Amino acid sequence: MISRRSVRNILKSSVVMALCCASLHVGAQDLIAHRDAGVDALTRNEARLFFTMRLKNWPNGTLAKVFVLPDNNALHTRFSNEVLGLYPYQLRRVWDRQIFSGTGQAPTTVSSEREMLERVATTPGAIGYADGPIENPSIRILEVR
Structure with a gap:
């Protein structure tokens, strides 16, 4: 039989471990775009529209090119x-529906975050995401409001 003191110690240890795990920095995701995107911020809805391939152009008229990582990343x-x-499965459903109905296409899938950064930096109109910090003058970090 386990004593009350043992149970309390186990519970205290569990709480401390949970708090430590919750406070670990898992990386801030940055919404990124090519430096010529012409905007510094997007609303959450605008970001959704870009990534569901429904918003096809930036405000300056440049064609948007969306890059994503694999669904299981x-x-x-x-x-x-x-x-x-x-x-992610909701995004996939939207993309698949557009492809199969002939009304649109899926974004370009890149194999790694490094490739994402390279493609966004070198593709006018590109939009994607990465873990910060990003130190590339060809990439603009967008605020999501």
């Missing part, structure tokens, strides 16, 4: 949930 999941307010 942890950063893609966090970005989808926390920035867009969607689950």
Whole structure:
């Protein structure tokens, strides 16, 4: 039989571990765009419209080119949930529906965050996401309001 004191110690340890794990920095996701995007901020709805391929042009008229990581990538999941307010499977359904109906296309999937940064930096109109900090003068970090 376990004593009350042991149970209390186990509970205290569990709470401390949970607090420590919750406070670990998992990386802030940054919404990023090519430096010529012409905007410094997007609303959450505008970001959703870009990533669901429904908003096709930037305010300056430049064609938007959307880059994403694979559906099972942890950063893609966090970005989808926390920035867009969607689950990755919801994004996939939207893209698949547009492809199969012939009304649109899916974004370009890149294999790594490094490739994401390279493609956004070198593609006019590009939009994507990455873990901060980003130190590339060709990439603009967008605020999401």
